[in-house]
Amino acid sequence: MIKFYTLDICVWKEVCMGGFFGVVSKNECKYDLFFGIDYHSHLGTRRGGMAMYGSRGFDRAIHNIQNSPFRTKFEKDVADFDGRSGIGCISDYEPQPLLIQSHLGSYAIATVGRINNLDELVRNAFAVGKTQFLEMSGSNINPTELVASIINQKDSFAEGLAFAEEVIDGSMSILILTEKGLYAARDLYGRTPIMLGVNESTGSYCVSFESFAYINLGYKDKKELGPGEIVFVTAEGFETVRPAQETMKICTFLWIYYGYPTSTYEGVNVEQMRNECGRLLAQRDDAAADLVAGVPDSGTAHAIGYSNASGIPFARPFIKYTPTWPRSFMPADQSQRDLIARMKLIPVDALIRGKSLLLIDDSIVRGTQMRETTEFLYESGAREVHIRPACPPLLYGCRFLNFSRSSSEYDLITRRIIKEREGEDVSDEVLSDYADPDSVNYREMVDEIRKQLNFTSLRFNRLDDMTQAVGISRDKLCTYCWDKRGCCSGGCKGC
Numbered sequence: 001m002i003k004f005y006t007l008d009i010c011v012w013k014e015v016c017m018g019g020f021f022g023v024v025s026k027n028e029c030k031y032d033l034f035f036g037i038d039y040h041s042h043l044g045t046r047r048g049g050m051a052m053y054g055s056r057g058f059d060r061a062i063h064n065i066q067n068s069p070f071r072t073k074f075e076k077d078v079a080d081f082d083g084r085s086g087i088g089c090i091s092d093y094e095p096q097p098l099l100i101q102s103h104l105g106s107y108a109i110a111t112v113g114r115i116n117n118l119d120e121l122v123r124n125a126f127a128v129g130k131t132q133f134l135e136m137s138g139s140n141i142n143p144t145e146l147v148a149s150i151i152n153q154k155d156s157f158a159e160g161l162a163f164a165e166e167v168i169d170g171s172m173s174i175l176i177l178t179e180k181g182l183y184a185a186r187d188l189y190g191r192t193p194i195m196l197g198v199n200e201s202t203g204s205y206c207v208s209f210e211s212f213a214y215i216n217l218g219y220k221d222k223k224e225l226g227p228g229e230i231v232f233v234t235a236e237g238f239e240t241v242r243p244a245q246e247t248m249k250i251c252t253f254l255w256i257y258y259g260y261p262t263s264t265y266e267g268v269n270v271e272q273m274r275n276e277c278g279r280l281l282a283q284r285d286d287a288a289a290d291l292v293a294g295v296p297d298s299g300t301a302h303a304i305g306y307s308n309a310s311g312i313p314f315a316r317p318f319i320k321y322t323p324t325w326p327r328s329f330m331p332a333d334q335s336q337r338d339l340i341a342r343m344k345l346i347p348v349d350a351l352i353r354g355k356s357l358l359l360i361d362d363s364i365v366r367g368t369q370m371r372e373t374t375e376f377l378y379e380s381g382a383r384e385v386h387i388r389p390a391c392p393p394l395l396y397g398c399r400f401l402n403f404s405r406s407s408s409e410y411d412l413i414t415r416r417i418i419k420e421r422e423g424e425d426v427s428d429e430v431l432s433d434y435a436d437p438d439s440v441n442y443r444e445m446v447d448e449i450r451k452q453l454n455f456t457s458l459r460f461n462r463l464d465d466m467t468q469a470v471g472i473s474r475d476k477l478c479t480y481c482w483d484k485r486g487c488c489s490g491g492c493k494g495c
């Protein structure tokens with residue numbers, strides 16, 4: 001009987017974030033826009049979109065990118081487009097960018113974020129005036145259209161953007177393309193990044209979620225927007241429309257998992273942070289494995305750091321087949337994703353048979369895939385499989401970003417085990433005891449995960465080590481997934 005296994009972490013921790021990119025230039029800039037958006041393809045798998053302001057006014061294209069990469073899908077559109085300014089995005093939820101006509105003028109808008117109080121905001125919009133929304137499938141309202149309607153309630157883009165940031169519960173970073181230039185607004189607590197780049201030789205500015213997306217296009221870093229900061233950008237320069245606020249809660253998972261290795265947030269490069277994270281993990285460990293491996297892709301840099309610190313050789317006992325399986329090819333259907341995941345990764349028998357393997361993954365969510373991976377390694381002849389997640393046990397679902405499609409915290413293996421031990425109603429106090437790496441509850445929960453997933457040993461990274469690896473003040477990081485801290489400094493709807 002042929003048995004298939006799924007090895008790709010991305011399948012069940014699929015990134016549903018989205019990202020955006022915008023350019024404004026003294027010259028034609030459609031290819032800067034095209035490649036800049038394409039470099040955000042790791043942040044989503046469903047839709048891509050681009051809008052430009054050119055000789056025909058606003059032009060826009062949106063495509064499904066589930067079965068084909070962004071570049072392939074937009075090749076023809078970009079050839080037809082023209083203009084000196086544009087925005088675009090990768091979006092796993094609503095189609096965008098949207099083209100809006102309002103009393104503020106015509107504009108295109110793209111967003112990255114999550115709205116928890118969508119119904120309330122829709123009710124408010126109806127109460128304010130004769131608002132209407134285009135209905136999407138399933139009677140849903142397009143959240144980006146809702147953001148536009150909130151902005152339109154004010155007398156200027158600056159006021160409207162600030163108002164949207166104020167009333168949205170969740171997080172919302174916004175890009176707006178007008179005839180005169182671009183507005184970029186980073187979400188109020190800076191959970192997601194926005195970088196401003198400049199290319200002096202072409203007279204262009206770009207605005208980007210990922211800081212690496214413009215390097216090969218000849219841009220240099222100009223400025224990282226602060227939390228809640230709003231800027232207006234033209235080909236001549238930029239002006240701050242609203243200054244950054246003091247409180248920041250940037251998402252720690254950017255470094256742990258979904259940020260691209262070449263990106264830098266708040267001055268900290270993702271690859272370097274992962275190396276450091278692995279180093280700190282190794283410092284507290286005493287496993288005697290034959291080799292250290294990372295679950296591709298995000299586990300690899302953590303594993304390199306671990307290997308360098310521990311002296312245990314780094315190796316790749318399974319390798320991704322990249323020529324025909326780009327990461328962006330990840331359909332929404334679970335069975336198709338499972339199939340693609342197992343087709344993408346190929347085992348190396350010589351590095352598995354008879355070996356004691358130490359495998360580093362960025363995190364454990366449900367545990368299903370790590371159990372299957374471990375089973376696969378045992379059946380391929382591995383003697384031992386030691387698992388070392390680069391972050392602590394996940395105890396809470398993200399309520400700030402569309403980080404995962406999961407809708408229940410009981411998808412988390414930790415919460416299922418805690419439920420078995422404590423019942424349905426578990427207080428925050430009890431949960432925080434399970435988050436404490438020195439508690440008995442923590443130790444027993446980790447051992448139960450180890451038994452259920454059939455690992456030889458399991459040791460999670462500690463929260464203090466993980467945040468130390470980032471290296472910025474702990475107060476500026478969102479660590480809500482692990483300890484329910486990171487909501488804000490008080491006073492928001494999530495506290």
Ligand code: SF4
Nearest residue numbers: 251252398478480481
């Ligand atoms: S809850 Fe987790 S995934 Fe969400 S913003 Fe905070 S650290 Fe990031």
